[in-house]
Amino acid sequence: MYAVRMHAFGDPDVLQFEEVDKPSPGRKQVLVEVHAASVNPVDWKIREGKYPVVQERDLPIVPGRDIAGKVVELGEDVTDVKIGQQVFAFLDMETGGYGDYVAVNVGYLSPKPRELTMTEAAAVPLAAMTAGQGLFDCGGLRRGQRVLIHGGAGGVGHLAIQLAKTRGAWVATTVSQLDIDFVTRLGADQVVDYESERFEEVVRPVDLVLDLIGGDTQDRSFEVLVSGGRLVSTLNEPDVEKAREYGVRATGFMAKPNGKQLYAIAQFIDQGQIRVEVQRTYPLSQAGQAQEVQKMEHSRGKTVLEVRH
Ligand SMILES: NC(=O)c1ccc[n+]([C@@H]2O[C@H](COP(=O)([O-])OP(=O)(O)OC[C@H]3O[C@@H](n4cnc5c(N)ncnc54)[C@H](OP(=O)(O)O)[C@@H]3O)[C@@H](O)[C@H]2O)c1
Known part of the structure; x- marks a missing residue:
């Protein structure tokens, strides 16, 4: 071969x-x-x-x-x-x-x-498992909660927006100008152009931030969380001192293979709920x-x- x-x-x-x-x-x-x-x-x-x-x-x-x-x-x-x-x-x-x-x-x-x-x-598979495990297993996202997804147009982000909507969450996302229509069609409730707006000035407090970008974007994300909210990052372990200061939980995570979760994703796709x-x-x-x-x-x-x- x-x-x-x-x-x-x-x-x-x-x-x-x-x-x-x-x-x-x-x-x-x-x-x-x-x-x-x-x-x-x-x-x-x-x-x-x-x-x-x-x-x-x-x-x-x-x-x-x-x-x-x-x-x-x-x-x-x-x-x-x-x-x-x-x-x-x-x-x-x-x-x-x-x-x-x-x-x-x-x-x-x-x-x-x-x-x-x-x-x-x-x-x-990898992108959807990362999205699902980040939002639900690590992030504990529940129906009616508010989530901010950074990098919503990318491989993980575009599936995360749709998965969060299947759970009845309210979704804000950061993307470049080129992708505003794309993520709006996927169901995002608020779209922030990361090149021309500061998300912490325009997004009202959220229960969860799914950080797919890291760096300065991650640092500024503490400001948009409600007290007791969560920051989950695919990039690194966030600053625990800062998390304590803001009264939130912050964690990095590594997605893992899981056939049962993948089967659930396949069903969402076949039912037309995720593309x-x-x-x-x-x-x-x-x-x-x-x-x-x-x-x-x-x-x-x-x-x-x-x-x-
Ligand atoms: N820990 C884990 O298990 C795990 C699993 C999967 C992925 N990851 C990591 O997570 C990150 C995202 O993965 P991915 O597959 O979704 O990557 P990707 O497909 O390359 O998508 C990244 C997206 O982020 C956008 N972006 C860049 N800078 C941004 C900013 N400042 N604010 C908002 N959006 C921005 C990009 O848009 P533009 O092209 O317009 O800039 C692009 O649409 C990668 O670093 C990857 O290595 C980790």
Whole structure:
């Protein structure tokens, strides 16, 4: 089989399209023929050696944290998945999606949403799990509460807006001017252009901030929280001293694969309550270019690598 693999940290040239051994599914794993794999910011952070979880000693690795494809082989003790089934999955750090095949733990996958193509389905798992776990598991968002989502037009943000609406929350979001109409159509109740307005001056206090941006945006977010509110960040552990000063809770978190949660997302998609935006597609052999464009250019929704057509 072929895969994109990196043997060193560095610029996009370290991603090599090469022949590698086909994995065998272990106990409670299935082998998936990958049809599409999405590109996430974590992929280029790892490639650049800026993601501490992956060190030099872990190389070479096949990048890629989410895929859609077809089950072609069952490992031991797999009872509830069938050969030929179309699935999608958020992978752990042990495996990578940028290749022809990947062995996936059955607990990480779900039947693919019927309404989506393989390319669209691959765009969903990591971003949707991050959105859902950030809003509900870490953020405790409940019906009728108010949430501010920073970076609402990106891969995670555009799904977070829609998921928060399915729970009956009121949603404000920060985006660039280009994306105001896009996130309004997704259901955002208040949209703030981060380049021309200061969100802390125009958004009334919220119960939760989902921070997908970090830095100064995260620092200023304490000002828009109600007393007892929460700040949840995908970037880093927020300043605990500042949280205490403002009387709020603040936490960083790392999304985890979860097939049951992914199945719930698939149902929302098939019921038409959540839609996924695929902004760009590339063939697998152009993974380096796909990562660079994802990093450097305006992001609205997701970038996906097409592995099989
Ligand atoms: N901890 C975890 O488990 C986890 C999981 C997923 C993602 N993440 C991290 O979360 C971040 C977001 O991920 P993603 O996949 O959604 O990234 P993405 O698709 O690149 O989206 C980022 C979005 O943020 C917008 N943006 C940039 N600066 C902004 C600002 N100051 N205010 C508001 N919006 C701004 C961008 O719009 P423009 O292009 O118009 O600037 C873009 O739409 C990344 O850093 C990623 O590594 C962490």
